[in-house]
Amino acid sequence: MSLRIGVAGLGHWGPNLARNFAELAELTWLCDASPDRSDVASRYPHARFTGDFDEMLADGEIDAVVVATPVPTHFELARKALDAGKHVLVEKPPAMKGHEMDELVGLARERDLVLMPGHLLLYHPGVRHLREMVAAGDLGDVLCVYGNRQNLGIIRSNENALWSLGVHDLSVILHLLDEEPDEARAFGRDFLTEGVEDVVFCYLRFPSGKIAHMHLSWLDPHKMRRITVVGTEKMVVFDDMELERKITVYEKGPWRPSERYGEWQTRTGDIFSPRIPSDEPLKLECQEFLRLIAGEGDRVKVAEDGARVVRALDLLTTSLHAG
Ligand SMILES: NC(=O)c1ccc[n+]([C@@H]2O[C@H](COP(=O)([O-])OP(=O)(O)OC[C@H]3O[C@@H](n4cnc5c(N)ncnc54)[C@H](O)[C@@H]3O)[C@@H](O)[C@H]2O)c1
Numbered sequence: 001m002s003l004r005i006g007v008a009g010l011g012h013w014g015p016n017l018a019r020n021f022a023e024l025a026e027l028t029w030l031c032d033a034s035p036d037r038s039d040v041a042s043r044y045p046h047a048r049f050t051g052d053f054d055e056m057l058a059d060g061e062i063d064a065v066v067v068a069t070p071v072p073t074h075f076e077l078a079r080k081a082l083d084a085g086k087h088v089l090v091e092k093p094p095a096m097k098g099h100e101m102d103e104l105v106g107l108a109r110e111r112d113l114v115l116m117p118g119h120l121l122l123y124h125p126g127v128r129h130l131r132e133m134v135a136a137g138d139l140g141d142v143l144c145v146y147g148n149r150q151n152l153g154i155i156r157s158n159e160n161a162l163w164s165l166g167v168h169d170l171s172v173i174l175h176l177l178d179e180e181p182d183e184a185r186a187f188g189r190d191f192l193t194e195g196v197e198d199v200v201f202c203y204l205r206f207p208s209g210k211i212a213h214m215h216l217s218w219l220d221p222h223k224m225r226r227i228t229v230v231g232t233e234k235m236v237v238f239d240d241m242e243l244e245r246k247i248t249v250y251e252k253g254p255w256r257p258s259e260r261y262g263e264w265q266t267r268t269g270d271i272f273s274p275r276i277p278s279d280e281p282l283k284l285e286c287q288e289f290l291r292l293i294a295g296e297g298d299r300v301k302v303a304e305d306g307a308r309v310v311r312a313l314d315l316l317t318t319s320l321h322a323g
Contacts, residue, residue, distance in 0.1 A: 031051070
């Protein structure tokens with residue numbers, strides 16, 4: 001029997017989630033606080049529309065809820081949904097404070113429910129390939145990772161570059177390294193809107209000694225969506241601006257001919273791009289949510305990984321505001 005899903009938040013992003021769940025499951029409810037969004041509901045005649053999230057939750061038939069409302073509402077809506085016994089897919093980040101996210105994770109665990117953050121990039125076939133290479137040790141020891149997420153615009157006035165852009169790279173960096181940073185520093189400036197940083201540089205250090213960096217900005221001449229992983233044997237770049245070469249592997253690394261006398265030299269081999277499937281990451285994310293509900297995969301780890309991202313964002317925010 002297919003699972004019954006309700007989607008809340010039908011602004012820019014929610015309709016994409018609704019489209020996927022209409023294909024993969026039974027889309028039974030659509031919810032948006034603004035009646036103007038009821039036009040989305042007209043595409044799904046079998047789904048009921050409401051402006052009241054609680055009305056949707058009160059439907060005992062519904063199995064899971066998808067939350068695609070603005071970030072400040074995520075924690076409260078996800079908490080209500082878990083309290084009502086529903087599995088939840090909540091857009092990133094699911095909460096704005098580490099302790100709030102810990103509360104959601106605890107609730108999901110207590111009720112044995114799925115709490116999945118919508119970290120879209122983790123389902124990107126290019127990022128999956130990168131993760132497989134790192135996990136298999138293909139790069140040797142990973143030393144550092146850095147993300148570039150820059151562009152001119154979209155200039156936001158309610159969310160800074162760290163929360164708006166950084167959440168994507170941070171989710172990938174923590175996923176690749178599978179560690180939680182013990183040191184997190186961020187520096188930035190609010191050039192355009194007071195209190196909303198448009199340019200942010202972040203530094204993370206992990207217990208293993210690995211380090212990471214993120215350059216996040218909507219005041220930049222380059223449009224970059226790139227993650228670089230530097231290993232002792234190979235170096236890899238994931239570039240989401242590339243149509244075909246999403247992943248480039250550089251067989252380059254440091255090399256010391258003799259441990260005792262040799263000075264460090266460098267080694268340069270082939271540079272190649274493996275074929276990466278063009279599957280839609282959002283569809284893969286939605287399929288993963290349904291798989292977790294069906295009892296496949298590790299639902300506890302998915303929720304805890306989401307908490308790790310929020311805790312790191314929380315640490316970086318404290319550092320950013322400390323100046
Ligand atoms: N994963 C991605 O790549 C990606 C891309 C874009 C947006 N998002 C995320 O999706 C979420 C929504 O972003 P958006 O750009 O669609 O925002 P948006 O402002 O366009 O839409 C949000 C909608 O939520 C509705 N809403 C607000 N409070 C509500 C409530 N309590 N109950 C029901 N509806 C409510 C609003 O009326 C609005 O229609 C954000 O968390 C954002 O970070 C993710």
